Amino acid sequence: MQIYWIKAQAPRRVLALVKHLGLAADFIEVDLMGGGLKAPAYAALNPNLKAPTLVDGDMVLWESSAIMAYLCIKAGSDMWPAHNPAEQVQVLQWLSWCDHHWSPAVGPFYFEHVVKATFRFAETDRSALVGKDKELQKLAKVLDDHLAGRDYLACGRLTIADFQVASMANYWRESEMPFDGFPNLTAWLERLKQIPAWADPWPADGQVAA
Numbered sequence: 662m663q664i665y666w667i668k669a670q671a672p673r674r675v676l677a678l679v680k681h682l683g684l685a686a687d688f689i690e691v692d693l694m695g696g697g698l699k700a701p702a703y704a705a706l707n708p709n710l711k712a713p714t715l716v717d718g719d720m721v722l723w724e725s726s727a728i729m730a731y732l733c734i735k736a737g738s739d740m741w742p743a744h745n746p747a748e749q750v751q752v753l754q755w756l757s758w759c760d761h762h763w764s765p766a767v768g769p770f771y772f773e774h775v776v777k778a779t780f781r782f783a784e785t786d787r788s789a790l791v792g793k794d795k796e797l798q799k800l801a802k803v804l805d806d807h808l809a810g811r812d813y814l815a816c817g818r819l820t821i822a823d824f825q826v827a828s829m830a831n832y833w834r835e836s837e838m839p840f841d842g843f844p845n846l847t848a849w850l851e852r853l854k855q856i857p858a859w860a861d862p863w864p865a866d867g868q869v870a871a
Contacts, residue, residue: 662686664728665703665714667693668779668863670771670831671725672713674824677862678729682736688864694780726756729821740820751815755822763804763826766797767838771829774836787837794839801843808845812852819856827853 664679664686666672679686691697691712698710707714707723715722715731722728733741742748769790777783804826807814814822827850833840840847853859 662715662717663689665689665691665706665712665716666864667691667698667712669712669776670828671711673831673862674821674828675713675715675725675728675732676864677824677856677858678732678740678821680858680862681856682732682738682740684732684736690864694782726760726821726825729824733821739816739818742816742820748816752820752822755814756825759822759826763800764829766793766800767829767836769793770797770836770838771832775829775832790837798839798842801838801840801846804849805843805846808849811845812849814849823849823853824859827859831859 662685664672664675666676666688667690676688691703693712697703698707698712703714704710706716706721709723711723713723713725713728715728717731717735720731722731730741730743733739734743739745739748742752770793773785773787773789777785811817813819814826829836830838830840830846830850831853832838833847833850
């Protein structure tokens with residue numbers, strides 16, 4: 662099994678899950694700045710020209726939530742409740758909420774403070790974030806209220822929904838996300854950092870670049 666990745670939030674959750682589940686995989690870092698995502702061989706695997714991408718025999722998957730579900734099925738993990746439809750919809754609710762609401766709200770903060778710093782292609786522009794705190798705080802309250810009395814988002818345990826929703830918010834301090842008034846949310850983020858694979862998901866240096 663091969664996992665193609667770059668140092669960004671969507672591959673992060675997939676890499677963390679592989680490590681957490683103890684699965685064997687070859688980690689292939691794509692040279693983002695060198696145009697690796699647009700290389701013909703990679704585009705043949707992922708027409709979106711994004712990462713991550715999973716290749717497992719004849720199975721080729723992109724989109725991190727689908728990859729995470731596949732990994733759980735492969736490992737027999739209930740982090741994706743493959744055999745429990747009632748729990749599946751709980752997880753799906755948060756995956757969908759993340760994609761359609763949460764990610765667009767946290768994304769600008771993550772981009773300005775983390776993506777730009779990681780790939781060094783531009784300076785942080787705080788003016789681009791003016792006014793974006795209101796929508797983010799509205800959604801943070803939804804999450805904070807839901808997490809009152811809960812350790813995890815769904816099913817009363819750790820699931821792929823936690824990894825998905827936390828992937829950008831994990832960097833809330835360095836991204837200057839306005840979460841100080843949401844103690845349940847920040848406690849949940851800190852709780853996830855106690856998971857070794859989540860705290861350090863990145864493969865070792867020296868991986869082959871795509």
